[in-house]
Amino acid sequence: MFHWLQTFMTVYEEKNFTHAAEKRYISQPTVSLHIQKLEEITGSELFIRKGRNHAMPTESADLLYIRAKQLDSLWETSLSDLQQLQGNTRITYTIGASQTIGVYMLPLILPQLQKQFPNYDFVISIANSTIIFKRVETHEYQVGLVESPMIAPTITRTIFAHDSLVLAGDMTSDLWLLREDGSGIRTYTDQFFQQENIIPAQKMEIASNEAILNMLAQGIGKTLLSDLSVRDLSYYNPPTPIVRPLFQIHHHAFPQDPLQIALHQLLLTTFS
Known part of the structure; x- marks a missing residue:
């Protein structure tokens, strides 16, 4: 079923069955079969077909995509945890930051954060607040730093400056x-x-x-x-x-980890 979900996420992102097949290196009939199986299991139509290959996500697809991305992130985290058990202690950690924070604030605390977490490889993604909210919601980013007052039911916000x-x-x-x-x-x-x-x-x-x-x-x-x-x-x-206000955000289904706590403390100490 995990392969079906990966195919579904690709179709959702590409909005096209042919492009999804090319990206997944599988045939288009296989893509259609994976989507059909998921629709049978969920009892929901996931895509409205337009023409031979185009696919418009339904409301059910919107919900399933968020859940599937969360599962995918959890799987990647589990793989990372297993690698640590085998002696590979490098951890990739993604922080999303909106432009003002990412350009003018985050660089001032990243050296201290790297010292506190020397076995972490940080990925800093600069985007607007709406994109960061969506990617924290799907747990593509473990933590986000945003300037927008927007809210989301799955997001916990904390003001840091x-x-x-x-x-x-x-x-x-x-x-x-x-x-x-x-x-x-x-x-x-x-x-x-x-x-x-x-x-x-x-x-x-x-x-x-x-x-x-x-x-x-x-x-x-x-x-x-x-x-x-x-x-x-x-x-x-x-x-x-x-x-x-400037906010640090994370998905409430995933408890704050030590790095998020340290990041928030550094932000408070440096900018409050």
């Missing part, structure tokens, strides 16, 4: 430089626009803080951003101060 948002750039410009939907800063920017009754005459969406900062350095546009990232740019406080 606060930052302030400021206005930077050419305040006479009509062009607003915006982060993409799903990012923490975009959530607060949209709230700021509503509060101040601002309808941008021009806007440009850029999925990178660094790219936005480079635009501002050239004198192009204006934006709302964290005071942690303004560098030597001129900035102004918004009419109403915007102070946002």
Whole structure:
């Protein structure tokens, strides 16, 4: 059944039976058979077929995908634990961080974290808050650090610090430089626009803080951003101060491990 679930996860991600077969190195009829078996066991339709190969996930598929990813992560953790018993003590540990935290805060504590956990190989993934929530929910990331106030039923949040948002750039410009939907800063920017009754005459969406900062350095546009990232740019406080909490998150079905506890303590000590 585990092979069926792996096939299902690939179809879910690819939305295509042919692409899933190629990625799994199995035939397309085998892919269809695996999905059929899962649908029989669950009593649910998992995909709505469109054309010969395209597959749109159903609500049942959405739920099963989350559970399957959790099982897959648990299996990988079990393999790692078994390898440790056999003398292989290296542990791969993934931390997801949104851009402001990942670029301006996390590097300041990673050396200390590595010293405390010398047998860990860290993988640091920088993404927006929505992506991090989803990957912590499926346990692809063991822990996440996010700027968004969003919540999820399976996620436990703990505040470790606060930052302030400021206005930077050419305040006479009509062009607003915006982060993409799903990012923490975009959530607060949209709230700021509503509060101040601002309808941008021009806007440009850029999925990178660094790219936005480079635009501002050239004198192009204006934006709302964290005071942690303004560098030597001129900035102004918004009419109403915007102070946002920064969160460490983990899946509540997986108890906090020693590294998560140490990470939270380092964040509190360094930034509170």
